[in-house]
Amino acid sequence: MNNNNLLSDRKYIVGGFFILIACIYVARLFYIQIIDDKYKLDAQANAFRYITEYPVRGYIYDRNGKLIVFNEASYDLMVTPKETKGCDTMALCEVLQITKEEYLKRIKKASQAPNSPRKQSIFEKQMSAQTYAALQEKLYRFNGFFVQKRTVRKYPRPIAAHLLGYVGEVTKEQAEKNSYYREGDYIGVSGIERSYEEALRGKKGVQIAITDVHNKIVGRYMDGKYDTLAIPGKPLYCTIDVELQAYGEQLMKGKKGAIVAIEPQTGEILCLISAPAYDPNLLVGGKERSRNFTKLYYDSLNLPLLNRALQGQYPPGSTFKLIDALIAQKDEVINRNTVFPCSHGYPPMGGRPKCHSHPAMNLPGSISTSCNSYYSYVFRAIVDQKKYPKFVDGFEHWRTCVKSFGPGTKLGTDLPYDKPGNVPSVKYYNKVFGENRWRSNTVVSLGIGQAELTLVPLQMANVVALIANKGFYYSPHAIKGIGGEKYLDPKFKQKHYAYVQEAAYYDIVHDGMQGCLEGAYSTARTSIIKGITICGKTGTAENPHGKDHAVFSAFAPRQDPKIAIVVFTENAGFGGTWSAPIASLMIEKYLRGKITRPEIEKRMMEADLINSKNLIVERKH
């Protein structure tokens, strides 16, 4: 304690030091809160607003650089319900031509979950240009409202709706799963728009704006230092030939079905048509979009939204015989000269499946005449081979070989929602008939492409491309370039090989297919084009629900195949009557760019198979 008196003066220094620091702080506060203008801006501006800048969605061009999809500006009116205090409601209702009740309803909707009174949500979608102009003038009176600029899709020609797909609003689940999206954003829902969403959408930008108490933007936060620019979506180069696509859609007017054409040496899809089609312009925009969608969705008679080319699972019919012919040759159970009996049908099963009148045929001839009995024998020859003592092993062998041609497998295409088709399994038949209670004859109609066998039109076209290539295919794809670069996914450069690789076997099949149009027993003579050798195959797919479906598969020219095509018309009876002429017109259009047979073109275009059933010629091969 002896020092304490000496030291006790230090209390003044300690206390003084504390007071000094406190005073410095108060002075600093005085500066920040009263003098400094830097924070005055924020005294006025009590909130930031994050303005999303939506990127322009990527354009889509066809294989020749013609524009198929572009964008149009559109304006959404956004609202933050909590900030609408003092809004001139009456004037707003007048501009938008809505009632006060409607206004309150929408505000309520914007305030309730999943929206929030503090967050912006859409009040009026895609206003017309006039509404936007009228609104822009008075916007300062509408507290809590602002206009969000966006773009919507626009199609110069009303075609390829199924292939391109459409763009729709992000659902709540999608927004929760992927943090890039917010509810109300747009996303590719189907078709190319869906598959290539990431390339097409680009990247959103954000501007941070400072608003005053009247909700007017008074500046940009830190002079835009933290704003991000929107990155526009990349353009896509499609493999489609827009002229061919348009022509095909025109030919399919008044019919149900699908056309798929593939370039065999690349796997590029040249056209992908599903009929009946719709104008893709119907599914853009706000109010109209949902109205049109509902209308299309509930058209249960025509199912216009169904993409038959990818999802219509049809029995392939006689087209399938080509696969049988190839497998049987490879297994050396038949050769060019093999002849099987036919007595208006398959004799061992009492003339079923039925056949038409024709003399005995060798292998190419059996393709040209499409003999059902012949391919029942061929099927049995494959399945009941001696090297498979157990019948089911033979069947499994047949099934594996068939699948190597594409049926029953997903082709790895870049289009969404494609169906794999079906090649029934041993397990399936064991369940239907019981184990060991079925034989090759029980399921012999598989050999002629009937029974439970189904393919989608894209797979049929792919089979034809494979046959044209003599043993391999590339996964069919619709996009061959992204964003200026000639980018092609490596998986589309990879060859898929079928069970049969020997060119000689394919030549025999090609002979038969050429004879299908040109031979003595031609089933499609009207489809011959002078100067172009077409290899084709008619088919009739049995339809348990009504008249048979007509199929025609073909490739041309025979020596250097440029196009492989399948035309499928529902309830059109025999394939030679409707499908074959349409296919030949498509081939001519694609290879020559013009049509030399206007009378056939006219007949095909005018035919209305949906409304007049009488036109169908009853003849079954």
Add this chain to the structure above:
Amino acid sequence: MRQNEYSLFYGVDRLTVLIYILLVLMGWGNIYAAVYNEEHSNIFDLSQKYGKQLIWIGSAAIIAFSILLVDTNVYTAFAFVFYALLIISNIIVRFVGRDIKGSHSWFIIGDFRIQPAEFMKFATNLALAKFLSNQNIIVNAQFRLRLKDLLNNYRNTIIALLIIGVPLILIKVLQDETGLAIVLIAFVVVLYREGLSVNFLIFGLLAGILFVVSLVVTQTSTLLIVLGCIAALSLFFVGRQRKNILIVVGVYILAAGVVLGTNQFYNKLEAHQKVRIDVLLGRGTVNLKKEGYNVNQAKIAIGSGGFLGKGYLQGTQTKYDFVPEQDTDFIFCTVGEEWGFVGSTLVIFLELFLILRIIFMAERQRSPFSRIYGYGVASVLFFHLAVNIGMTIGLMPVIGIPLPFFSYGGSSLWSFTILLFIFIKLDAYRLQILR
């Protein structure tokens, strides 16, 4: 009214308790404003932080009463025991404590979490008071360069510095709780009051200035040359005896050591700590959206309050969560925005008034133990006040320490309550015993 000697409140300084209660209640009201939302607008809602704070306040009151019940002799008798126990707990917690957000500083017993480092403050204070009250600290103005003399003259000072330094380093190194560790530096004020040589302070102050200067001046070599020139000049003015030359050279070497050490220190810092220093010194390109975000948002919130503020619950910056941690370390932003210059000044002066009152009370003690303890309380509270508010207005680096009695959180409220009420109890019996 004469108080009964056996009453719980005998001799209790009512003014201090009143300010304490006032600050705690103001803190509670501001926590409510900081986390306010319409869905949970009931201030007693226990699912919200303001509801929980009410529980903390209630339990702090119980602690305060309990302290008033305990005999004051306990604190003097067991000062070193408390200190040793807490040192041990602070070591053990590193190995036993559960990992919470990468920090091993919490004991968890059921739902109950406790951070021993929080209570190091009062234990260190008790130990320091106990040690210093037993000696006569030598005030030594002489400066000799013999090591033996140095150790003899400064023996007590060195032990006192160790009492402060050991827990400081333990908490920083073992638990990486910078805020809780650095607070202990406040006790240097106590040492000063008890006779710490002014040379130490001047030396410390110069080192501090040099530290900041070498952070600002990035060219180390230039700085060393300038220091060299100053040394040479000072030699020119003082007599060039051997002793003076030795002193000047010695000081120069120490200064160079500080400069180089600062660079080492800065380079060893983690990225976010470097950034905090950069933010404070305004050097380099500080990204205000990321690193400088807290401080910038805090300044905007406080600055937007103006003279009278926006009014209670009307603060947009704090309400819309622009300011992070606005209920704990940045609680002052809510005060600044909603109560303006008037409110923030009131809070600062109220805290300052409490601190000055404690100093006044400390000076009226007859026992050195109570006086030293009182100065410890005042210093710790002041350190918190200065750093916490300093960081929100950009005068201090961002060190996460709470505003006394104001910020949300149980551990800190309890810790401050214990710290303060032990002193109130000591003060109540100031006339009775000479310790």
